[in-house]
Amino acid sequence: MIIENAHVVTVTGAEIAGGHVVVEGNRITGVGPGPAPDREGHRVVDARGGLLTPGFVNTHNHLYQWVTRGLAVDATLFEWLTTLYPVWAGIDEHAVHTGATGALAQLALTGCTTSTDHHYVFPREGGDVFAAEIRAAAEVGLRFHPCRGSMDLGRKDGGLPPDHVVEDRDAVLAASEAAIDRWHDASPGSMRQVALAPCSPFSVTGDLMRESAGLARRRGVRLHTHLAETLDEEDFCRERFGCSPLEYVEGLGWTGDDVWFAHAVHLDDAAVKRVGATRTGVAHCPSSNARLGAGIARTRDLRDAGARVGLGVDGAASNEAGSLLEEVRHAVLFARAVGGPTALTVRDALELATLGGARVLGREDEIGSIEAGKLADLALWGLDGLGHADVADPVAALVLGSPPPLDLLLVNGRPVVEHDRVVTVDTDAVARECARVHRTLLEKAS
Numbered sequence: 307m308i309i310e311n312a313h314v315v316t317v318t319g320a321e322i323a324g325g326h327v328v329v330e331g332n333r334i335t336g337v338g339p340g341p342a343p344d345r346e347g348h349r350v351v352d353a354r355g356g357l358l359t360p361g362f363v364n365t366h367n368h369l370y371q372w373v374t375r376g377l378a379v380d381a382t383l384f385e386w387l388t389t390l391y392p393v394w395a396g397i398d399e400h401a402v403h404t405g406a407t408g409a410l411a412q413l414a415l416t417g418c419t420t421s422t423d424h425h426y427v428f429p430r431e432g433g434d435v436f437a438a439e440i441r442a443a444a445e446v447g448l449r450f451h452p453c454r455g456s457m458d459l460g461r462k463d464g465g466l467p468p469d470h471v472v473e474d475r476d477a478v479l480a481a482s483e484a485a486i487d488r489w490h491d492a493s494p495g496s497m498r499q500v501a502l503a504p505c506s507p508f509s510v511t512g513d514l515m516r517e518s519a520g521l522a523r524r525r526g527v528r529l530h531t532h533l534a535e536t537l538d539e540e541d542f543c544r545e546r547f548g549c550s551p552l553e554y555v556e557g558l559g560w561t562g563d564d565v566w567f568a569h570a571v572h573l574d575d576a577a578v579k580r581v582g583a584t585r586t587g588v589a590h591c592p593s594s595n596a597r598l599g600a601g602i603a604r605t606r607d608l609r610d611a612g613a614r615v616g617l618g619v620d621g622a623a624s625n626e627a628g629s630l631l632e633e634v635r636h637a638v639l640f641a642r643a644v645g646g647p648t649a650l651t652v653r654d655a656l657e658l659a660t661l662g663g664a665r666v667l668g669r670e671d672e673i674g675s676i677e678a679g680k681l682a683d684l685a686l687w688g689l690d691g692l693g694h695a696d697v698a699d700p701v702a703a704l705v706l707g708s709p710p711p712l713d714l715l716l717v718n719g720r721p722v723v724e725h726d727r728v729v730t731v732d733t734d735a736v737a738r739e740c741a742r743v744h745r746t747l748l749e750k751a752s
Contacts, residue, residue, distance in 0.1 A: 355690025361419025363663025366618025426455025582611025594620030616663030
């Protein structure tokens, strides 16, 4: 395929007005100005009036929550969790596959080519829910980094989750290793890589955090958890462990370039510097943090300190839109709301969504920018309509304007979206099944 006449944003610094990109198989083989020199044997896409960016990378999500949207919409995080845990306790393979398909299809429509997922709810009678979301990602066609989550600290032991949704530590470790054996693919161009992801300091014991870190490093996979999302979490860690959330997890081996935290909202200056000094990653989730009133992460400060920062939509039960493009816009607006007009540029935000997310996942050599040799994960946005045609800066049109149509989304060189429509799954049928599963889960919980 050749995409030409586009405004090409490589994200590594170069922007080419009226440029072309050549895709052969699953790789980018050429990038340059004007038309491609050799068109023979290629499908040619005329992208006149369009903006070509790398595909977006979603660094934090809970896909199953797509079928539990619209609940506890005015609650704090802890109130929201208390309301939702009984509903989530009813999920099974079908619910997770349905929710993940819906969430991933929506992500694709908003420019996402690579998504993580943090799945930590494993009902005893739910079947193989981890395999269900992996199957959904393969069907939609996105590059996928599923994180085998866990909770072993229930209410009777001072944690937040109900006791019936937590697992035994030994069972978690065995299931985590089995997930790596079955699903992790470390080969070049991989479509699926597994991480280990104990849920949070208030739902996981220190022993499980420490042993999960050891297992992940022994097997060469990455580590992910929620951290410093709310002041309630800060209070919990101070009262229970006598230290901040970051100090607590660092003592368990949870910093470094193989670790990334979701949220990282409540970090003081010393913590920001420590996250940066250890090259730990952060999944910035501006919409979810605003929806739950958690606060605004110090994105500029974290980047300046050396932290690897990407964007995440978080679970759809705390971000009903599930749009990665919306996170790009909100990252700019929220950073400027607290840090002034120069806190984050529109190109900074685009980098967060692309190369920043790739760095968080350790995939920056393969995805996140438009360069010859990289994987063909690309998004072509239509900017020639009423909402964008007269915006002087095409990157500003994408980031600050209304959501434009997505003319083409390639993942690994294969079309997943064409003319603003997912071509890999029937989204109308998925929507109907999502609504049915939503009703079933609420009936189970009542």
